[in-house]
Amino acid sequence: MATINRNYRKLAAGYLFPEIGRRTRAFQQANPEAVMRRLGIGNTTEALSPTVIAGLERGVRKLADVRTYTGYGDEQGNGELRAALSAFYARGGVTVNPDDIFVSDGAKPDSSNIQSIFGVDNVVAIQDPAYPVYVDSNVISGRTGEMDEASGRYDRFVYMPCSEENGFFPAVPDGKVDLIYLCSPNNPTGAVATHDQLAQFVQYARNVGAVIIFDASYSEYISDPDLPKSIYEIEGADTCAIEINSFSKFAGFTGVRLGWTIVPEALAAEDSLPGEIRRMWLRRQTTFFNGASNIVQEGGLAVLSDEGLRECHQMIDYYMENAHIIREGLQSIGLTVYGGDNAPYLWLKTPNGMSSWDFFDKLLNETWVIGTPGSGFGPAGEGFFRLSAFGHREDVEAAVASIVERLQL
Ligand code: PGU
8 A cells, every 4th residue: 555755744734825825815705805915925026028038039939940949958957058157156256167057947946856865864954934945845855853833843953043133144053963054145034144154154064064055046136245145155165065046036037937056066975975966966857857948048048148137137126126115114113124135025023022923914904915924934933024025016015005004003
């Protein structure tokens, strides 16, 4: 008889965003007159830029001609795209070998799949709160025990609390851990690690032989030139860190689907020599994945052209202006808000010590605004609430006006 992977039963509940969708639909059914204002999921809303559209169209046209038609592509992704990504890093002063870049269909699959090349007995450290995928993928793979209902923590995980006190970036773990997930700019807190903070993690990882999995999906939202966009800005990080990134938030590819992961040749684990982890990821990807769409990779190339980058940055500026509008509105009614400076998320402290889900319901009922409860990102997110800046300007303005006028504090 077949049996199931019982680790799935350890998972807290449904995945966070579908649960928010379910509650929102129920509210809408009960209140058909309500005009919903969505600042919940970090989903892009603006149209792709002309240069990127032209790139995607080029990709389609190539398929119409037998001389330019392509089927399955290069194992690690289009060589031109990998070279363009490498040149993109070089502009920021970072050396990345195109051979170490693996093009994918997004940062979510990569950040959930990457754990599969590490031992099941590895001890995993995660920022708390964190993008839920890091936790859930490791739970499913059996790297944890059960979740303790009282604390909301899984047995065997090492939680690195991110709080107001530490500016939402943790200190390195006290003991020895094996895998460390870091996300900067951070989802959900909007905090960005400094050069020194990342250097401490790199130093720690090199001392104990840990591997850092660095999710840089929001790196292009960093406008402060002193803040690192890539972990490879830290010397020695290529021996201890994998970096994951995405065109989703960078270029509005949330539905188009394109990302990349860097597994440096120099990276090694306790029981491997340099090169083996890179080869394992290649082995994993060639066995379980058949490459990102060739059309979409043309679109990615267009993003990385001078004109594409300029246009994508205009879009990023637009979303960041939304972030400023949200922050100012919330602060004007006395709420405490973090993030939103170099990241498209606002991290709001719930008023009067309300729980995150109670505040979700209150906001929905009183203002028709949908956000994301902080506790959905981990126990240390309790008492906080995330608002996304990825809406259309008029929706963002309407949401802020509704909060300012109707939220009862
Ligand atoms: N990494 C982080 C840190 C993210 O916040 C998200 C999206 C992704 C990866 C996904 O990138 P893709 O390249 O598009 O796969 N976070 C959004 C969407 C929710 C979700 O389930 O991915 C959010 O609202 O948190």
